[in-house]
Amino acid sequence: MARVAIVGCGAMGSVYAGLMADAGHEVHAVTLWADHAQAMAREGIRVSGASGDRRARLASASTTTDGIGVCDLAIIAAKAYDVESAAQATVPLVGAGTVVQTIQNGLGSPERVALHVPASRMAVGIVGGYGASLVEPGHVHHNGREVTWFGKYTDLPDEQLAQSADIWRSAGFEVALHEDVQSMVWKKLIMNVAYSGSSCVTGLTIGQIIHNPDAWRIARACSEEAVAVAAALGIDLGLDDPIGHVRHLGGRIPDARPSMLLDAIAGRRGEIDAINGSIPRLGAPLGVPTPVNDVIVGIVKARESRLGQG
Known part of the structure; x- marks a missing residue:
């Protein structure tokens, strides 16, 4: 049994927490949603969907994180824009043998975590194909578990990385460990870029985007721009057909609504800057045109500018 803390226990983090706790691990859930924390403390966490009920x-x-103490595994599952405050909250959980896994969409989060957590303790995580959503406080649903990948941020010992992966495997997750972390991150990014912004502006599920010619044209163009930026950066995606990969993985969870759409529906800020926004930010100095991502980012940010205005 391992002592595990999930810092940022929203929809995705709650799937991790519930399945790890069900496997017998000592799991501590930390979330900014007070009603969710209260429900989990009172009744436990219900996980339904692809893994059963x-x-x-x-x-x-x-x-x-007060009172939790040093953990074997600390998983930072906060949104990209909250990751630095989550990293600060994680500091008391980290001891000489702790592995800190940071799992966010988009780019830039591990670098912000490393401002507070020793880089030698860190692993970078990528998950995909979950389609997780919070049904109500204390209850999370997920549509699948297609990708659960980890790699060392710098010089985390191989043995400790493997031990952290074994905690996930014991809870039913299929985990792959990767040497090339940049390639790992960008394989997920080209999928996020395709579906996140396009779902947010259309309100469509992933399957509806794939099968709607107009929506797919937008999603595909967003991903193609990301692939072009990756190529300009010299990143080897290791994929013969990147867009086919994006469409295939998306087709595995057709009913899923990306987190950016769920955030928009709930009136919350999304991760547009870390996902679609990363493509023009990196493409501009490289001379790679990114017009479709530029437009998607502009539309989403214009919508978000109304948050809190009633």
Whole structure:
């Protein structure tokens, strides 16, 4: 049994927490959603969907990391724009043998985590094909578990990286470890770029985007721009057909609504800057045109500018 903390226990983090707790690990859930924390502390966490339907008791559920102590594994699952504050909250959980896995969409999060957590303790995680959503406080649903990948951020010992992966495997996750972290991250990014912004502006599920010619034209162009930026950066995606890869993985979870769409529906800020916004930000100095991502970012940010205005 391992002692595990999930810092940023929203929809995705709750899937991790519930399945790890159900496997017998001591799991501590930390979330900014007070009603979710209260429900989990009172009744445990219910996980339904692709992994079945179960309710698991947690060691604790709170809005802070106070009192948890040093963990074997600390998973930072906060949104990209909250990752630095989550990293600061994770510091008391880190000891000499702790592995800190940071799992966010888009680019730039590991670098911000490393401002607070020793780089030698860190692993970078990529997950995909989950389609997780919070049904109600204390209950999370997911549509699949297609990708769960990790790689060392710098010089985390191989043995400790493997041990952290084994915690996931014991809870039913299929985990792959990657040497080329940049390639790993960009394989996920080209999929996020395709579906996140396009779902947010259209309101469509991933399957609806794939099968709607107009929506797919937008999603495909966003991903093609990302592939072009990756090539200009010298990143080897290791994919003969990157767009076919994006369409195939998306087709595995047709009913999923990307987190950026769910955030928009809930009136919350999304991760547009870290996902679609990263493509023009990196493409401009390289001379790679990114007009479709530029437009998607502009539309989403214009919508978000109204948040809090009633």
